[in-house]
Amino acid sequence: MGEKLSLFSKLGIAVIVLINGAVLTPYLKNMNMKVLLIIACVFVISASGYFFSWLVGALLNWKRDETVTLMYNGGMRNISAGSVLAVTFFPPPVVLPVVLGMLFQQVLAATYGRLFFDESKRRVKQKPAS
Numbered sequence: 001m002g003e004k005l006s007l008f009s010k011l012g013i014a015v016i017v018l019i020n021g022a023v024l025t026p027y028l029k030n031m032n033m034k035v036l037l038i039i040a041c042v043f044v045i046s047a048s049g050y051f052f053s054w055l056v057g058a059l060l061n062w063k064r065d066e067t068v069t070l071m072y073n074g075g076m077r078n079i080s081a082g083s084v085l086a087v088t089f090f091p092p093p094v095v096l097p098v099v100l101g102m103l104f105q106q107v108l109a110a111t112y113g114r115l116f117f118d119e120s121k122r123r124v125k126q127k128p129a130s
Contacts, residue, residue, distance in 0.1 A: 013106065027096050035096070042100040050075035050112040071112060079105060 027035050053074025057067030082098045 024096060024099055027093070038097055039100055042097050043104055046075070046101055046104045046108050049077070050108055054112065054116060068113075068116060071116060072109065075109060075112060076105065077101070 050071055054067065054071045056074075057070045062070070079098060079102045083095065083102060086095045086098045
Protein backbone atom coordinates (compact mmCIF):
# COMPACT_ATOMS: atom_id res chain seq x y z
CA MET A 1 0.00 0.00 0.00
CA GLY A 2 2.83 2.40 0.89
CA GLU A 3 4.54 1.96 -2.47
CA LYS A 4 1.31 2.81 -4.31
CA LEU A 5 0.84 6.00 -2.29
CA SER A 6 4.48 7.12 -2.37
CA LEU A 7 3.94 8.82 -5.72
CA PHE A 8 1.19 10.99 -4.22
CA SER A 9 3.30 11.94 -1.22
CA LYS A 10 6.19 12.93 -3.51
CA LEU A 11 3.84 14.97 -5.67
CA GLY A 12 2.44 16.61 -2.54
CA ILE A 13 5.92 17.59 -1.37
CA ALA A 14 6.70 18.96 -4.83
CA VAL A 15 3.53 21.08 -4.77
CA ILE A 16 4.37 22.44 -1.32
CA VAL A 17 7.90 23.30 -2.41
CA LEU A 18 6.57 25.01 -5.55
CA ILE A 19 4.04 27.05 -3.59
CA ASN A 20 6.63 28.11 -1.03
CA GLY A 21 9.20 28.72 -3.75
CA ALA A 22 6.79 31.07 -5.52
CA VAL A 23 7.06 33.41 -2.53
CA LEU A 24 10.80 33.70 -3.25
CA THR A 25 10.42 34.65 -6.91
CA PRO A 26 10.75 38.44 -6.46
CA TYR A 27 13.95 38.02 -4.43
CA LEU A 28 15.51 35.45 -6.72
CA LYS A 29 14.73 37.56 -9.81
CA ASN A 30 16.84 40.39 -8.42
CA MET A 31 19.60 38.26 -6.97
CA ASN A 32 22.30 40.25 -5.21
CA MET A 33 25.02 39.60 -2.67
CA LYS A 34 22.65 40.15 0.26
CA VAL A 35 20.29 37.41 -0.97
CA LEU A 36 23.22 35.04 -1.58
CA LEU A 37 24.48 35.69 1.95
CA ILE A 38 21.01 34.97 3.38
CA ILE A 39 20.83 31.71 1.38
CA ALA A 40 24.28 30.66 2.61
CA CYS A 41 23.48 31.52 6.24
CA VAL A 42 20.18 29.63 6.20
CA PHE A 43 21.85 26.60 4.64
CA VAL A 44 24.69 26.57 7.20
CA ILE A 45 22.29 26.99 10.13
CA SER A 46 20.02 24.23 8.81
CA ALA A 47 22.87 21.81 8.12
CA SER A 48 24.59 22.50 11.44
CA GLY A 49 21.51 21.40 13.39
CA TYR A 50 21.80 17.91 11.92
CA PHE A 51 25.58 17.78 12.10
CA PHE A 52 26.02 18.88 15.71
CA SER A 53 23.18 16.64 16.89
CA TRP A 54 24.75 13.68 15.11
CA LEU A 55 28.12 14.59 16.62
CA VAL A 56 26.69 14.78 20.16
CA GLY A 57 25.06 11.36 19.75
CA ALA A 58 28.33 9.89 18.48
CA LEU A 59 30.44 11.49 21.23
CA LEU A 60 28.08 10.21 23.92
CA ASN A 61 28.17 6.72 22.37
CA TRP A 62 24.40 6.58 22.17
CA LYS A 63 22.68 3.70 20.42
CA ARG A 64 21.83 4.10 16.76
CA ASP A 65 18.12 4.76 17.31
CA GLU A 66 18.81 7.39 19.98
CA THR A 67 21.33 9.15 17.77
CA VAL A 68 18.88 9.20 14.84
CA THR A 69 16.20 10.68 17.10
CA LEU A 70 18.58 13.35 18.37
CA MET A 71 19.82 14.12 14.86
CA TYR A 72 16.34 14.71 13.45
CA ASN A 73 15.16 16.62 16.51
CA GLY A 74 18.18 18.90 16.22
CA GLY A 75 17.80 19.35 12.47
CA MET A 76 14.07 19.56 11.92
CA ARG A 77 12.23 22.62 13.04
CA ASN A 78 8.59 23.60 12.94
CA ILE A 79 9.32 25.92 10.05
CA SER A 80 5.68 25.98 8.91
CA ALA A 81 4.70 27.91 12.02
CA GLY A 82 7.54 30.33 11.29
CA SER A 83 6.23 30.80 7.77
CA VAL A 84 2.72 31.59 8.97
CA LEU A 85 4.05 34.06 11.54
CA ALA A 86 6.39 35.70 9.02
CA VAL A 87 3.67 36.16 6.40
CA THR A 88 1.07 37.35 8.90
CA PHE A 89 3.00 39.77 11.10
CA PHE A 90 6.14 40.87 9.27
CA PRO A 91 7.07 42.57 5.98
CA PRO A 92 7.62 40.31 2.93
CA PRO A 93 11.45 40.16 3.11
CA VAL A 94 11.19 38.35 6.47
CA VAL A 95 9.61 35.38 4.66
CA LEU A 96 12.78 34.75 2.62
CA PRO A 97 14.86 32.94 5.29
CA VAL A 98 11.85 30.99 6.53
CA VAL A 99 10.90 29.68 3.10
CA LEU A 100 14.55 28.92 2.29
CA GLY A 101 14.68 26.92 5.51
CA MET A 102 11.64 24.93 4.39
CA LEU A 103 13.26 24.21 1.04
CA PHE A 104 16.56 23.11 2.58
CA GLN A 105 15.01 21.11 5.41
CA GLN A 106 13.71 18.18 3.35
CA VAL A 107 16.86 17.84 1.28
CA LEU A 108 19.08 18.02 4.35
CA ALA A 109 16.96 15.47 6.23
CA ALA A 110 17.32 13.01 3.36
CA THR A 111 21.03 13.73 2.94
CA TYR A 112 21.91 13.36 6.62
CA GLY A 113 19.73 10.25 6.87
CA ARG A 114 21.66 8.72 4.01
CA LEU A 115 25.03 9.74 5.47
CA PHE A 116 24.06 8.32 8.87
CA PHE A 117 22.85 5.07 7.29
CA ASP A 118 26.07 4.68 5.28
CA GLU A 119 28.21 5.44 8.34
CA SER A 120 26.25 2.93 10.43
CA LYS A 121 26.75 0.22 7.80
CA ARG A 122 30.49 0.97 7.77
CA ARG A 123 30.69 0.61 11.57
CA VAL A 124 28.88 -2.72 11.51
CA LYS A 125 31.32 -4.05 8.90
CA GLN A 126 34.32 -2.93 10.97
CA LYS A 127 33.14 -4.57 14.23
CA PRO A 128 34.96 -7.82 14.87
CA ALA A 129 32.70 -10.86 15.17
CA SER A 130 32.33 -12.05 18.77
